[in-house]
Amino acid sequence: MVERDPALAWLYQEELREAGFRVRVCSSLSAALAILRSQPVHLLVTDLASVGDEPRAWLPRLRRVFSGPVVGLCSRRRQGRSGPDFSLVPKSSDLTPLISSLYRHTLWARWSAAAGTC
Numbered sequence: 637m638v639e640r641d642p643a644l645a646w647l648y649q650e651e652l653r654e655a656g657f658r659v660r661v662c663s664s665l666s667a668a669l670a671i672l673r674s675q676p677v678h679l680l681v682t683d684l685a686s687v688g689d690e691p692r693a694w695l696p697r698l699r700r701v702f703s704g705p706v707v708g709l710c711s712r713r714r715q716g717r718s719g720p721d722f723s724l725v726p727k728s729s730d731l732t733p734l735i736s737s738l739y740r741h742t743l744w745a746r747w748s749a750a751a752g753t754c
Contacts, residue, residue: 637661638668638682648681648731655735665694672702679705679741681734683727691722705741709734 637652637659639645645661652659660677662668665687668680680702688694691708698706709727723741725734 638663638665638680638686640664640683640686644683651731652681652735652738655731655738657738665698669698669701672698677702677704679707679738681707681709681738683709684724685711695722707734707737707741 637645637648639648639661640663642663645663649659649661660671660675662671663686665682668682671677672680680698684691689710695706704721706722708722708724710724711727723737725737728734
């Protein structure tokens with residue numbers, strides 16, 4: 637997870653761990669990319685304000701290192717690309733929509749991996 641605000645990073649980390657996810661928090665995209673180069677992860681959650689509000693600016697850089705699903709947290713309601721590899725979730729103190737999105741992405745990734753082995 638990329639979140640530059642330490643208090644929010646702690647909140648997300650605690651809540652997501654409670655929901656059953658293993659979580660590693662970074663304060664910048666550069667730090668996340670360094671980790672992604674050496675440690676495989678299933679999906680990436682990032683606060684758009686922490687990496688740049690416009691995914692077209694940073695997503696290609698991320699895709700050179702990580703091909704998995706990305707969930708972007710946005711502070712205002714935005715329309716944008718959504719699918720199995722990228723989606724937007726409103727940033728809120730209620731993490732229910734985020735957790736639901738992470739469950740969907742996790743199931744999709746597992747299904748895709750299993751389908752590739754058949």
